[in-house]
Amino acid sequence: MIPRVTATIDLAALQHNLGVVRRLAPRSRVMAAVKANGYGHGAIPAARALEAAGVDALAVACLEEAVELRRAHIHCPIALLEGVISEEEAAQAVYQRLQVVVHDHWQIELLQRLGRDAQVGIWFKIDSGMHRLGFPLTDVPRLLDVLRAQPGWTLHGWITHLASADEPDNGFTREQVARFDAALSGVSGPRSIGNSAGIIGWPEARADWVRPGLMIYGASPMPGQTGADLGLKPAMRLESRLIAVRDFEAGETIGYAQSWTCPERTRIGVAAVGYADGIHRTFRSGTAAMVGGRRVAYAGRVSMDMITLDLRQAPDAQVGDPVLLWGEELPAEEIAAQAGTIPYELFCGLTQRVHFRYR
CATH class of the missing domain: 3.20.20.10 (Alanine racemase)
Structure with missing residues (x-):
């Protein structure tokens, strides 16, 4: 599995x-x-x-x-x-x-x-x-x-x-x-x-x-500072993977309530993670993620089991590629601020469906 x-x-x-x-x-x-x-x-x-x-x-x-x-x-x-x-x-x-x-x-x-x-x-x-x-x-x-x-x-x-x-x-x-x-x-x-x-x-x-x-x-409670700024090391890396990649024309809308519109021909990726895993609906369009080491952005509403991503900054992305939700290269403090919350809530909000591994 x-x-x-x-x-x-x-x-x-x-x-x-x-x-x-x-x-x-x-x-x-x-x-x-x-x-x-x-x-x-x-x-x-x-x-x-x-x-x-x-x-x-x-x-x-x-x-x-x-x-x-x-x-x-x-x-x-x-x-x-x-x-x-x-x-x-x-x-x-x-x-x-x-x-x-x-x-x-x-x-x-x-x-x-x-x-x-x-x-x-x-x-x-x-x-x-x-x-x-x-x-x-x-x-x-x-x-x-x-x-x-x-x-x-x-x-x-x-x-x-x-x-x-x-x-x-x-x-x-x-x-x-x-x-x-x-x-x-x-x-x-x-x-x-x-x-x-x-x-x-x-x-x-x-x-x-x-x-x-x-x-x-490994996270900072101080506004405007990340754990790395204080010499701390983030302990958690949260990842999903792409399960679909498709191209859509300008004007096509993405996801529930048609809340995001493709501004041009746009490659959209679907990652297998959603609010049932702890990625809350407060993660709005524009919230950052990373695919293949490149920053991309959420496009449309978070669903129960999936998020949709604007892959224009990662045009070579393919099904199976890892998607970083937060970790060393993408600080939880930054993601929390974009989602209108705090790192505590990101960490504590993960559900039992998330697979944990320790090293």
Whole structure:
């Protein structure tokens, strides 16, 4: 069987990118995010590659993601970024030796039901301005009281999340860091602030721990920059192949709703990939792809299983030729911008129909 759509994942690129993080934040320990199936790259292969490269910890969103990694014999520390949502999950987190990010008092109550001597590793999440999850800044003294009352609990640190770190001219990031530092003045325990954008753009966010996500996979969260601009290596290469090539006269229309018209005699290629694979309908006419090393453009709407391409820049293209959707020569950041979205959504949006291979 020949796969119609293949995502090739370069695991050495993840290890290289971890090295870039360490160079940017040499005094920080690194908790790499492998949530959302490793940002669409495959959580288990990504975790294995990062563990082999000496990552200090991994981060997932929920218990199910952590259990998947433990069952795959991933042994390094794993943090649950959303914490636990039931007493059963709390007990399972302890059994699986997970670090629980606690962001609300009802989660404290769940963990307290395990008993005063239960061995629970926790992070306290503080809301410094993101206003999504986290305790108010003024709750820090109360949280210290909770710790004193739970002798079995181990505090791994204090964590916050940045709202606008990908906006270099927005001073709110600096304000968030200052609020976080002020709330924890005189309080012991490691701090974790910087996500990928914080690591890249804000030295003050490179605290005791950093939490890279997108940059581990070789893409940049910063507007106008690609991962390559930052010394990162893209880990994913997404390809399909041409299954039809035909010539049409000027004025002929292509695809659903006749949304693209041939401006002259035009060679049109059909690639076997569509929104059922994760190429959303927001990929408009003009979005770039590559055939035979040459840039071509989408022509007409994305279908469930196919896209149509204007091959005037690749006139020698033939059935069977590979079509690059994104990869090293065609950065995901560029394609995401053309599609009105972000690289995170491209990576995480790939479906089970895509064939993954790892090298």
